[in-house]
Amino acid sequence: MTSPFDKPTIESRLSVRGVKWHRDAADIIPLWLADQDYPLCPELKQALRDAVEEEFTVYGSDLAAREAMKAKIKRYNNIDVPVDQIMLTQGVIPGMWLASKHACNPGDEMIVTDPMYFPFFTVADVTQVRKVYWKLKLDEVYKFDIDRLNDLITPKTKLINVCNPHNPAGRVMTKEELKGIADIAVDNKIYVMVDELWEDVLNDGKKHISLASLNPEIADLTLTSWGFSKTWSVPGLQAGYLACTNKTMFESIQNIGAGILRGTNNFSKAIAPVICSGKADYWVRDMNKYLQEVRDLVVKRLNEMGNFTIPHLEGTYLMFPKFNYGLNSDELDKVLMKEAKVSLNKGNVFGPLGDGHMRILTATSKGIMNEALDRIEKIIPTLEKMRA
Missing domain, CATH: 3.90.1150.10 (Aspartate Aminotransferase, domain 1)
Structure with missing residues (x-):
C-alpha cells in the first residue's frame, strides 16, 4: 500500500x-x-467538512478550542495553565510581538540566536529593541552554549527568545540546555518567549521538553506559543495559540493585543479538539x-x-x-x-x-x-x- x-x-x-x-x-x-x-x-478533513455543513461561519466562541488546548498543554507539555490564560492567535508570530511589547521598551535588548527564524529579528526591529546574537556554531553542531548566553546578559536584557525545535538549525534542545536558559532567566528576572511550533516533528526518538515545564519559577517568566500549521499542513488556517501561567503577564499581553489581535477563524477552532485530543x-x-x-x-x-x-x-x-x-x-x-x-x-x-x-x-x-x-x-x- x-x-x-x-x-x-x-x-x-x-x-x-x-x-x-x-x-x-x-x-x-x-x-x-x-x-x-x-x-x-x-480526521481534520472531516472536521472541516462538518464545520462547512454546519455553516459554522458565524461569530463563534473559542472556549471549546481553549479547553482542548488546556488538556493538551497539561498532557503533552506538562504545563498546568488555566483555560482563561490561553489565547488563540494567527500563527505563532503574534506571540513574538506580544512578548516583546510586554517585556521590552525601545532601546532595551533581547537575545536571539544566530541563526534563527527571521520573524524574531523583524519583531525586534519593529518594536525598536536591540538584537543581541547568541551564536550557534555549525562546528559545534549547533550546541546551545549556556556560558556564551550568560556572557551576553546585561542590565538592558529584558527578553530571551527560544525556538525549540529550532528553525533552521534542526536541533531539539536537551533538558540541560533548557535548564541553563531557565537558570539565567530566573536569576536575572528576564522574560522568555518560546516558539514551540515544531514540537511534534521529531526524529530519532527525540523527546520534546517545554521550558515552562521545568519549574514554577521559569514558568512565571515564560510565554509559550504553539500552532497547527507545520505538523498538520494547515498554514492557510493561521491556527496558533499561546499561554502563560503568570496571570499578570497574561493580562498584560491581552491588553497589548486588545483591538488589534482578534484570535483566529472558526475552521481553526473546529480542528483544535481533533488535534489536541490525540485522536489523530x-x-x-x-x-x-x-x-x-x-x-x-x-x-x-x-x-x-x-x-x-x-x-x-x-x-x-x-x-x-x-x-x-x-x-x-x-x-x-x-x-x-x-x-x-x-x-x-x-x-x-x-x-x-x-x-x-x-x-x-x-x-x-x-x-x-x-x-x-x-x-x-x-x-x-x-x-x-x-x-x-
Whole structure:
C-alpha cells in the first residue's frame, strides 16, 4: 500500500492553489517555504467538512478550542495553565510581538540566536529593541552554549527568545540546555518567549521538553506559543495559540493585543479538539517515520554528489546544509534558480551565520525530492567553477 506521504507529484502540487508552487515559474521545484506537500489528515478533513455543513461561519466562541488546548498543554507539555490564560492567535508570530511589547521598551535588548527564524529579528526591529546574537556554531553542531548566553546578559536584557525545535538549525534542545536558559532567566528576572511550533516533528526518538515545564519559577517568566500549521499542513488556517501561567503577564499581553489581535477563524477552532485530543496522533507518527526516510535520502545524496556540511536534523523538516563552494547565499540562490530550477530558502535571512547555507524543505515525496536532487547534482560542476 502506497504511503499517503509518497503520493504527491509535481503535477498534483501544481494543481493546488498556494504561494509555494505558484510564486515562481512552473518549471521550478519549490523547496523554500515551510509548507508540506502532504495531504490533509482524514480526521481534520472531516472536521472541516462538518464545520462547512454546519455553516459554522458565524461569530463563534473559542472556549471549546481553549479547553482542548488546556488538556493538551497539561498532557503533552506538562504545563498546568488555566483555560482563561490561553489565547488563540494567527500563527505563532503574534506571540513574538506580544512578548516583546510586554517585556521590552525601545532601546532595551533581547537575545536571539544566530541563526534563527527571521520573524524574531523583524519583531525586534519593529518594536525598536536591540538584537543581541547568541551564536550557534555549525562546528559545534549547533550546541546551545549556556556560558556564551550568560556572557551576553546585561542590565538592558529584558527578553530571551527560544525556538525549540529550532528553525533552521534542526536541533531539539536537551533538558540541560533548557535548564541553563531557565537558570539565567530566573536569576536575572528576564522574560522568555518560546516558539514551540515544531514540537511534534521529531526524529530519532527525540523527546520534546517545554521550558515552562521545568519549574514554577521559569514558568512565571515564560510565554509559550504553539500552532497547527507545520505538523498538520494547515498554514492557510493561521491556527496558533499561546499561554502563560503568570496571570499578570497574561493580562498584560491581552491588553497589548486588545483591538488589534482578534484570535483566529472558526475552521481553526473546529480542528483544535481533533488535534489536541490525540485522536489523530497516528498520522504524526507515520509522517515522522516518512520524514526521517526523506531526511536520510537527502543526506546520502548530498554527501555523494558534492561538498556540503549537513547539520543533523533532529526536529522540523527543514534541513540547513552549508554549500562549501565559497559562495554566499544570494549567489547560491541565483545559480539554483537559474541553472537547477530549484528554489531553496537563502540561509542569510536567518542571521549572519546562515550565509553560505540554504534551507531545504524535506516535507515532500521521495519522487519530488529525488527530482530536485537530480537537478542540484547537475549544477555541482558550475559551483566548482565559481569557487575556482
